[in-house]
Amino acid sequence: MTIGSLLGAIGQGFIWGVMVLGIFITYKILNVSDLTVDGSFATGGAVFAITLLAGFNPTFCLLLAMLAGGVCGLVTGILHTKFKIPAILAGILTQLGLYSINLRILGDKANVSISQLNTNITFIAQLLNLAHTRAGMILGIIVSISCVLLLYFLLGTEFGASIRATGNNEKMIRALGVNTDNIKLFGMILSNMLIALSGAMLVQMNKYADVGMGKGAIVYGLASIVIGEVFFRRFSNFGIKLLSSVFGCIVFFIIRAVVINLGLKANDMQLISAIIVVIALAMPIFKENINIQRIGKLNSLNEMKQNKSSDLTVKEKLDKKISSEMGGGIDA
Amino acid sequence: MLKLRNIYKTFHAGTINERRALDDINLVLNDGDFVTVIGGNGAGKSTLQNVISGTINPDFGTVEINGEDITKLPEHKRAKYIGRVFQDPMLGTASDMWIEENLALAFKRGEKRSAFKWMINGDNTQFFKTQLAKLGLGLEERLKTKVKLLSGGQRQALTLLMSTLKKPDLLMLDEHTAALDPKTASLVLGLTKEIIEKSNITTLMITHNMRDALSYGNRLIMMDQGKIIFDVSGSEKQKLTVEDLLRKFNQTKDAPSDAMLLG
Numbered sequence A: 001m002t003i004g005s006l007l008g009a010i011g012q013g014f015i016w017g018v019m020v021l022g023i024f025i026t027y028k029i030l031n032v033s034d035l036t037v038d039g040s041f042a043t044g045g046a047v048f049a050i051t052l053l054a055g056f057n058p059t060f061c062l063l064l065a066m067l068a069g070g071v072c073g074l075v076t077g078i079l080h081t082k083f084k085i086p087a088i089l090a091g092i093l094t095q096l097g098l099y100s101i102n103l104r105i106l107g108d109k110a111n112v113s114i115s116q117l118n119t120n121i122t123f124i125a126q127l128l129n130l131a132h133t134r135a136g137m138i139l140g141i142i143v144s145i146s147c148v149l150l151l152y153f154l155l156g157t158e159f160g161a162s163i164r165a166t167g168n169n170e171k172m173i174r175a176l177g178v179n180t181d182n183i184k185l186f187g188m189i190l191s192n193m194l195i196a197l198s199g200a201m202l203v204q205m206n207k208y209a210d211v212g213m214g215k216g217a218i219v220y221g222l223a224s225i226v227i228g229e230v231f232f233r234r235f236s237n238f239g240i241k242l243l244s245s246v247f248g249c250i251v252f253f254i255i256r257a258v259v260i261n262l263g264l265k266a267n268d269m270q271l272i273s274a275i276i277v278v279i280a281l282a283m284p285i286f287k288e289n290i291n292i293q294r295i296g297k298l299n300s301l302n303e304m305k306q307n308k309s310s311d312l313t314v315k316e317k318l319d320k321k322i323s324s325e326m327g328g329g330i331d332a
Numbered sequence B: 001m002l003k004l005r006n007i008y009k010t011f012h013a014g015t016i017n018e019r020r021a022l023d024d025i026n027l028v029l030n031d032g033d034f035v036t037v038i039g040g041n042g043a044g045k046s047t048l049q050n051v052i053s054g055t056i057n058p059d060f061g062t063v064e065i066n067g068e069d070i071t072k073l074p075e076h077k078r079a080k081y082i083g084r085v086f087q088d089p090m091l092g093t094a095s096d097m098w099i100e101e102n103l104a105l106a107f108k109r110g111e112k113r114s115a116f117k118w119m120i121n122g123d124n125t126q127f128f129k130t131q132l133a134k135l136g137l138g139l140e141e142r143l144k145t146k147v148k149l150l151s152g153g154q155r156q157a158l159t160l161l162m163s164t165l166k167k168p169d170l171l172m173l174d175e176h177t178a179a180l181d182p183k184t185a186s187l188v189l190g191l192t193k194e195i196i197e198k199s200n201i202t203t204l205m206i207t208h209n210m211r212d213a214l215s216y217g218n219r220l221i222m223m224d225q226g227k228i229i230f231d232v233s234g235s236e237k238q239k240l241t242v243e244d245l246l247r248k249f250n251q252t253k254d255a256p257s258d259a260m261l262l263g
Helices: A003-029 A037-053 A058-081 A087-105 A120-128 A132-156 A158-168 A170-175 A180-206 A217-231 A238-261 A268-331 B045-053 B099-107 B125-135 B152-165 B182-199 B210-215 B234-239 B242-262
Strands: A111-113 A208-210 B002-011 B019-029 B034-039 B060-065 B082-085 B170-174 B203-206 B219-224 B227-233
Touching (some): A003 A158, A037 A058, A037 A180, A058 A087, A058 A180, A132 A158, A132 A180, A158 B099, A170 A180, A180 A208, A217 A238, B002 B045, B034 B045, B045 B203, B099 B125, B125 B152, B152 B182, B219 B234, B219 B242, B227 B234, B227 B242
Parallel strands (some): B082 B170
Antiparallel strands (some): A111 A208, B002 B019, B002 B060
């Protein structure tokens, strides 16, 4: 693998890392599975591409993409909190509907090119005299690190702590006066805003928007979180946890680059990431089974020992009996 | 002051499983009342608490606190008035958060939570420490410990402290020592009594333990089939014995069958 493709993978990792942060908010902090991701990621990309083509400033287009993502999150959030539809189903419904909407946004085309237009990445590339992918990496680093910092400070505030508490013990925080429905709604909006932002940045990087660009994004995100957890298991500080999910995303894209380098296709990554997530989720069960087997072995070892020692005690008892009888005899 | 008027609640209305959980409940708790509630399973004790806390809505009737009608307020808006401790020690605290974070969350019960103010800012740390020290469990030295590392008894004591950290107009204890071993239970009950008496908190305590119901509080309520069948306070309550209560219990259980036999 060349340095170039490694740096490319790291750049992709930072850009997708913003999406992973979004998934982290719902999946890890709020403890709800929001599957809107696959749709809202593409919505962000589509809105960015179309508004950019309409001649708006690229940074403004990024904000519009985030706004569109926020609306996606709002829809899922209302389905879940107001209509009490299970979160997973609510997300799937929104995602399904978004496919049609995303096609409409893109003007009934499966993909739209923006290769001739100026973006934040081309701006950075000109400013620092860098190649396109390197400039994309810089953008990814700036945005993902600022998102980590913003989220870290938000989650540490009084309001943010009630978000964490909602994911941790909903009944308790409601008894302390927090409207947990609104917290979930807020979390889903914020999450999908970040996801759409990530999608918009990916469009800048790839220079085109594709209606299928969000396919499998949720699994990529979960895989990244899981990988991050492997590296940062010992840390309980949520700032580190946020960083670890971005880091996990970078590792994920490096693995992806390696896999492609080994001759597999990019599309194989969907299967590989699914397997990574399955292994990670099944790990506690594996560990438990191994533990049970070890306990079984230890117990049987212990039994053998006890059998031996009980033999000994029988002997000892006999010895004692004999000696006491003899002693008694001597006394008498 | 808590005032319940004509509260009715029926579950599964119109089905074969129809059950009247609360049947015309009228109850006034005066400020500083420490009321123990006893009754068999399905007597309506928990439903009563759920109606007061807003977890379920009554079919009819009004709930008032300090003269304010809160019948239509959702659960989270009633938190301003009510502190709660649940039976399950796991339910009262956020396990993945520090002791200090839990206390800080509880200290803002029913208040607006700022998105710009850092929660753990050291302002209240000393206050939290002195409050924790009163529990006598050494938790004041473990502010940055995650609550999941505490035992059930420690967690319940912490929940009790959290629910009274900001004085509530009403404290509701739902069999809060039932899941603890006898020694821990008596420790938590002792703390409960101490905190309630020191701050003169109006309290409604559900219990299955008749001896606890007699030895704690200034008033006792017995429920059966959704009704309050016995309400005694002051010196009259002090004279009560477990035998009296058992007799009362058996009367309620046997009354319908006797009636059937005679009828």
